[in-house]
Amino acid sequence: MSIVLFLFAQTWxxxxxxxxxxxxxxxxxxxxxxxxxxxxxxxxxxxxxxxxSPLNCxxxxxxxxxxxxxxxxxKMFKSMVELYxxxxxxxxxxxxxxxxxxxxxxxxAYSETPQGLxxxxxxxxxxxxxxxxxxxxxxxxxxxxxxxxxxxxxEGTTVRYDKLFTAGLRLLSISQRYKEWFKNVDKRxxxxxxxxxxxxxxxxxxxxxxxxxDTGKNIYKRDFAIIIDLGxxxxxxxxxxxxxxxxxxxxxxxDRYQGDNYSIACGHFGVSVLIDETGDDTYSAENYAxxxxxxxxxxxxxxxxxxxxxxxxxxxxxxxxxxxxxxxEYGNDIYxxxxxxxxxxSTYGIGILGxxxxxxxxxxxxxxxxxxxxxxxxxxxSQGFSIGFxxxxxxxxxxLLEGKGNDYYLGDIFAQGSGYWYGIGAIVDGGxxxxxxxxxxxxxAGTHIAFGLLIDKQGDDNYVAKGVSQGCGHxxxxxxxxxxxxxxxxxxxxxxxxxxxxxxxxxxxxxxxxDSYSVKKTHNTQGYGDFRREYGSVGxxxxxxxxxxxxxxxxxxxxxxxxxxxxxxxx
Amino acid sequence: xxxxxxxxxxxxxFEKLYYTATTLLVQFNAEKDSAFDRxxxxxxxxxxxxTTINFLVSHFDTKVARERxxxxxxxxxxxxxxxxxIVEKIDYRGSDEESRSLRQSLWVLGEIGGDSIVxxxxxxxxxxxxxxxxxxxxxxxxSQSKDALSFLLEGLGDSISLVRKSAYYALSQLASENExxxxxxxxxxGFFGVRYAAVxxxxxxxxxxxxxLVEAIGESRLRDYFIFKVLFHLSGERDEMxxxxxxxxxxxxxxxxxxxxxxxxxxxxxxSEENELLKxxxxxxxxxxx
Numbered sequence: 001m002s003i004v005l006f007l008f009a010q011t012w013x014x015x016x017x018x019x020x021x022x023x024x025x026x027x028x029x030x031x032x033x034x035x036x037x038x039x040x041x042x043x044x045x046x047x048x049x050x051x052x053s054p055l056n057c058x059x060x061x062x063x064x065x066x067x068x069x070x071x072x073x074x075k076m077f078k079s080m081v082e083l084y085x086x087x088x089x090x091x092x093x094x095x096x097x098x099x100x101x102x103x104x105x106x107x108x109a110y111s112e113t114p115q116g117l118x119x120x121x122x123x124x125x126x127x128x129x130x131x132x133x134x135x136x137x138x139x140x141x142x143x144x145x146x147x148x149x150x151x152x153x154x155e156g157t158t159v160r161y162d163k164l165f166t167a168g169l170r171l172l173s174i175s176q177r178y179k180e181w182f183k184n185v186d187k188r189x190x191x192x193x194x195x196x197x198x199x200x201x202x203x204x205x206x207x208x209x210x211x212x213x214d215t216g217k218n219i220y221k222r223d224f225a226i227i228i229d230l231g232x233x234x235x236x237x238x239x240x241x242x243x244x245x246x247x248x249x250x251x252x253x254x255d256r257y258q259g260d261n262y263s264i265a266c267g268h269f270g271v272s273v274l275i276d277e278t279g280d281d282t283y284s285a286e287n288y289a290x291x292x293x294x295x296x297x298x299x300x301x302x303x304x305x306x307x308x309x310x311x312x313x314x315x316x317x318x319x320x321x322x323x324x325x326x327x328x329e330y331g332n333d334i335y336x337x338x339x340x341x342x343x344x345x346s347t348y349g350i351g352i353l354g355x356x357x358x359x360x361x362x363x364x365x366x367x368x369x370x371x372x373x374x375x376x377x378x379x380x381x382s383q384g385f386s387i388g389f390x391x392x393x394x395x396x397x398x399x400l401l402e403g404k405g406n407d408y409y410l411g412d413i414f415a416q417g418s419g420y421w422y423g424i425g426a427i428v429d430g431g432x433x434x435x436x437x438x439x440x441x442x443x444x445a446g447t448h449i450a451f452g453l454l455i456d457k458q459g460d461d462n463y464v465a466k467g468v469s470q471g472c473g474h475x476x477x478x479x480x481x482x483x484x485x486x487x488x489x490x491x492x493x494x495x496x497x498x499x500x501x502x503x504x505x506x507x508x509x510x511x512x513x514x515d516s517y518s519v520k521k522t523h524n525t526q527g528y529g530d531f532r533r534e535y536g537s538v539g540x541x542x543x544x545x546x547x548x549x550x551x552x553x554x555x556x557x558x559x560x561x562x563x564x565x566x567x568x569x570x571x
Numbered sequence: 572x573x574x575x576x577x578x579x580x581x582x583x584x585f586e587k588l589y590y591t592a593t594t595l596l597v598q599f600n601a602e603k604d605s606a607f608d609r610x611x612x613x614x615x616x617x618x619x620x621x622t623t624i625n626f627l628v629s630h631f632d633t634k635v636a637r638e639r640x641x642x643x644x645x646x647x648x649x650x651x652x653x654x655x656x657i658v659e660k661i662d663y664r665g666s667d668e669e670s671r672s673l674r675q676s677l678w679v680l681g682e683i684g685g686d687s688i689v690x691x692x693x694x695x696x697x698x699x700x701x702x703x704x705x706x707x708x709x710x711x712x713x714s715q716s717k718d719a720l721s722f723l724l725e726g727l728g729d730s731i732s733l734v735r736k737s738a739y740y741a742l743s744q745l746a747s748e749n750e751x752x753x754x755x756x757x758x759x760x761g762f763f764g765v766r767y768a769a770v771x772x773x774x775x776x777x778x779x780x781x782x783x784l785v786e787a788i789g790e791s792r793l794r795d796y797f798i799f800k801v802l803f804h805l806s807g808e809r810d811e812m813x814x815x816x817x818x819x820x821x822x823x824x825x826x827x828x829x830x831x832x833x834x835x836x837x838x839x840x841x842x843s844e845e846n847e848l849l850k851x852x853x854x855x856x857x858x859x860x861x
Contacts, residue, residue: 021822024796029763033733036702038668135599139590142635371596391634534709534740535764557851558825563767568848 012482012509013055015544019568022558023529025538030055030505032476036449041157042321042348043394043422044083050424050451054478054505057424057451061399065428065455068354068401073301073327074173080323080350081165083397088166090173095181096205098174099226099245102167103207106244106270109163113295114155118269120148121294121320124389125340126261126287126313129367149389156321156348159295167245168271168297168323175247175273178228182212189214194221197232208243217253223263229253238263238285244270252278254305259285267296267322280305280331286312291326293319293349299327306331306358312367313339317353319396320346325354332358332405337382338367345386345396345423356403359432364411373413377439380411386423386450387414395423395450402429406459411438418442419450419477426451431458433486442469446477446504453480460486460513470496473504473537480507487513487546494521498567500529500537512545519551526552527559527567536564543569583613585626593641607645614649624649624656631675632665639675647682654683658691674706681710688714693722701731708734712741720745727753736764743772748779755780755787758801759794766797773801781806792820799823803830821846828853834860 017027034048050057067079074090081088093101124145132138187200195211197218203210208225215231225243227236231252238259246265255276257264264285265274281302283290290311291300298319307328309316315337317326324344333355335342342362343353366378381387388395398419407429409416415438419425434456436443442465444454452473461483463470470492471481481497488510490497497517498508501524519525527541539561541553548569553559558568591599591606614623627642646653657676665672677695680688688710695707708726711719719741726738739757742750750772757769773780784798784805795818803826813836818824824840828849831837834857841853 021796021820022825024766024793024800024822024826025763026761026793028761131598132596135591135594135596135602138594138596138599371598373597375597391636534712534768535736536767554851554855556847557855558848564763570848 012511012542012544015542015568015570016055016507016509016540019540019542019558019566020538022568023560023564023566025564027055030538032449032478036476037391040153040393042388044397044424045085046083046397047394047422047424047451051449054451057453057478058455058480058482061424061426061428061453061455064352064399065401068327068352069356069403073176073299074169077169077172077299077323077325080352081169083350084161084165084348086162086165088162088169090169092173092177093170095174095178098170099205099207102170102174102245102271105163105167105170109160109167110269110295111160112158113269114158116151117155117158117295120151124148124152125320125346127368129369131369131371149392152347152389153392159321164271164295164322165297168267168299171245171247171271171273171297172299175249175275178249182228185212187212195219196221197234200230207245233279236264246270246272246274248274250276250279254279255281257281257283257285259289261285261287262289264289265291265298265300265326267293267298267324269295271297272299274300276300276302276305278304281307282310283307284310285315288314288318290315291317291324291353293322293324293351296322298323299325302328304330306333308334308336310336311341312337313341314344315340316342317351317400318344318346318398319349319351321348323349324351326352328355330357333360334363335361336363336365338365339379339381341382343384343398343400343427344382345398345425347388347393347396349396349398351386351396351398352401353399354401354403355405357405359405359407360402361408362400362410364415366412370413373440378412380413380415380438383409383411383415384417384427384454385414385419385425387420388423390421390448395419395421397424399425400427402427402434404431406432407434409434409436409438411442413439414441414447416442417454417481418445418447418452420447422449424451424453426453427455429454429456429459433459434461435464436462437464438469439466440468441474444471444479444481444508445469446473446479448475448477450477451479452477454482455480456483456486458485461488462491463489464491465496467492467494467496468499468501470498471508471541472496472499472501472506475502475504477504478507479504480509482507482509482511483513484511485513488515489518490516491518492525493519495524495528497525498527498539498541498565499525500539500564502530502532503535503537505538507540507542509542510544510546510548514546515543515548517541517548517550517553522552523561526550526561527565528561529564530562536562539565541567545571583619585623589626589630592645593635593638595637607641610645611648614645614652620652621656624653627653628656628660628676631660631672632663634671639671639678642675643679643682646679650683651685651687654680654685654687658688661691670700670703674702677703677706677710681706681713684714684716686714686716686718689716689718689722693719696722696726701729701734704729705731705734705737708737708741712737712744715744717745720750724753727757732760732762732764735760736762736768739765739768739772743768743775746772746776748776751776751780751783755783755798758797759791766793770797770801774804778805788815792823795820795823796826799826799830803827816840817843821849825849825852828856832860
């Protein structure tokens with residue numbers, strides 16, 4: 001696999017190298033530094049190394065994609081933990097012994113953590129959609145934000161992440177081999193409080209209650225530590241999760257998962273794993289839910305069915321000071337969120353949303369107005385996006401991995417492979433005719449010392465954005481949009497399609513197919529680099545094959561836009 | 572009198588004006604502009620000038636990027652009268668290792684420019700932090716003061732590329748024919764920021780750089796690219812340069828074609844050019860020329 005990736009990388013890298021020469025640049029010029037500011041303790045070391053060799057980010061993201069789809073979930077999780085420069089191992093203990101051990105590990109993980117940490121993170125990331133009323137209010141919010149961030153910076157290190165992630169790995173492992181234990185338990189039909197429908201096993205343990213529901217319809221009215229449901233169209237009502245361990249296995253049926261905050265595979269100061277084997281399911285919650293890890297690990301795996309996921313903020317593969325994963329294997333699915341959703345990472349977080357097949361829709365609702373830039377556009381901060389707390393805390397790694405299918409992505413500001421402040425945001429879409437629609441900072445956009453990548457491997461795709469998009473790097477950042485195959489259409493207004501701004505590097509690579517490149521403003525698009533801090537930014541539009549149409553260029557032609565911007569249609 | 576001044580100053584809520592002038596929110600843009608203008612007005616009023624400037628300088632340590640930009644814009648607008656207040660506080664590096672206050676001082680002094688900033692700024696060209704050295708060289712260049720020239724040479728060999736870039740930028744602003752060898756050396760630097768700064772410097776020097784540049788052709792592909800980039804701007808099409816349209820490197824040939832304006836020569840180049848990209852480039856170029 002790695003050899004194939006290497007050979008593949010060689011092709012476009014060779015073309016890029018040759019293209020840069022026409023503006024007097026070399027591959028060594030495609031570099032940043034990792035010490036523009038003092039390093040905070042939460043920055044991923046991979047970000048430091050990618051700043052030195054930014055183009056390696058392509059191999060990095062493709063290796064994450066490959067591991068996610070081709071390895072076991074346990075191995076995939078271990079590879080994520082390695083990004084924290086930690087190693088975790090599974091010791092495959094017997095079911096209940098392993099759960100007891102998980103519980104102890106989690107207790108150890110938070111033994112020195114102050115109470116206020118949960119509240120602080122909540123206050124920083126969940127807010128009202130109302131606009132700010134006055135400048136005084138803006139200042140008060142800022143001052144409060146500063147003090148919360150300082151607390152977070154100080155106390156975030158008190159969590160023993162090695163213990164936490166070991167517990168996450170062990171629970172994930174248990175969830176995959178629960179049947180060994182299950183076949184030997186004494187199963188007798190009974191009814192218990194807070195569960196409608198028959199239950200075949202119930203036990204109280206130190207870490208919480210274990211419930212096994214039978215093959216008929218069940219309604220679970222509260223959260224239990226361990227639920228194994230053997231079938232039927234079930235409903236799960238969550239209160240806010242209180243325990244530190246949650247594991248839910250649903251073996252079949254069209255199920256409904258209904259929660260509020262901190263629910264549905266949410267690891268919030270704990271670990272949570274939810275596996276739904278088959279059926280058309282609905283997952284609905286508010287904030288911190290549906291494959292979310294906040295000072296914890298939350299993993300949701302839905303193996304089949306046409307599913308609908310609905311949340312508000314911090315949802316659908318979202319991690320901050322922890323790991324959040326949502327993996328959906330088969331079916332045509334709909335994902336809806338409003339902010340920090342769909343492969344999102346905050347500080348010291350990894351958030352991954354992976355969907356293997358099906359025609360899927362990724363929708364970010366317009367709820368939180370972007371009052372810094374517009375009165376009529378909305379923050380998305382989603383769909384392969386990562387942001388930290390500038391200038392104090394680095395971002396994390398937020399990735400949306402799409403396998404096959406004709407997919408639809410809708411966002412507004414900051415979406416679809418976008419990173420902000422020492423982090424990485426990326427989408428990898430494997431195949432299908434896809435539609436990407438956003439407004440700004442999207443579709444391979446890095447902003448303020450960060451990486452934003454969009455890699456689309458196959459299909460006739462449409463990319464629509466207003467600006468700072470489609471391979472745009474702003475402020476010492478790298479933005480890459482790399483489309484490998486298909487007849488694609490790129491539509492933008494300004495500062496897009498291979499645009500570097502404020503010493504950023506923006507690259508749009510289209511390897512093959514008959515493509516159309518449309519822009520309104522020609523002075524800062526299609527291979528453009530501006531001049532800032534007494535030197536240049538780099539912008540490259542690289543089309544390697546096919547009969548294409550441009551606003552600025554032509555087939556088999558090179559053109560320059562500014563001193564450091566180059567567009568080349570090679571063949 | 573002092574008592575009255577204190578009363579006057581107290582009546583002006585500088586903090587409020589500052590917050591308003593640096594608001595991030597688009598719906599308060601009108602208030603922002605008005606607060607910005609008011610701060611300038613106060614700085615230009617003899618009664619409030621010192622107080623206003625000292626107040627603004629006291630915020631140099633801010634961590635917020637938009638405040639740093641607003642402070643730069645405010646003090647640039649205030650201009651020369653602000654220099655004294657900034658220089659008085661320049662030794663305060665800031666509250667942590669980022670040295671934000673010092674870097675802001677250097678940035679703002681550069682933006683104001685002039686002979687009077689050189690001495691204060693030049694003290695920092697050997698600073699242990701590369702960001703400070705870089706800011707100092709940039710400020711020296713922006714000063715547009717010939718007094719700064721003698722401080723620049725050391726920075727041209729700095730191990731940090733961004734510091735070299737700033738030193739070359741400064742040199743590009745101030746260089747005379749004496750500095751041509753340094754600038755030609757910069758054309759082959761490993762960092763493009765340096766190479767392009769050297770180009771600007773040589774273009775600024777003008778015709779006097781032509782012969783040394785011609786003599787330097789052939790040492791490296793990268794340097795040749797930039798030599799031609801400068802030469803065609805300086806002296807048009809010279810016979811000895813036209814011979815080099817057969818340079819083996821397509822990027823160098825392209826930059827030569829970019830500089831040529833004689834359609835007869837360009838047509839001759841088109842006939843001999845084998846690279847399809849460059850052929851098409853020449854066709855387009857010929858079509859654009861009168």
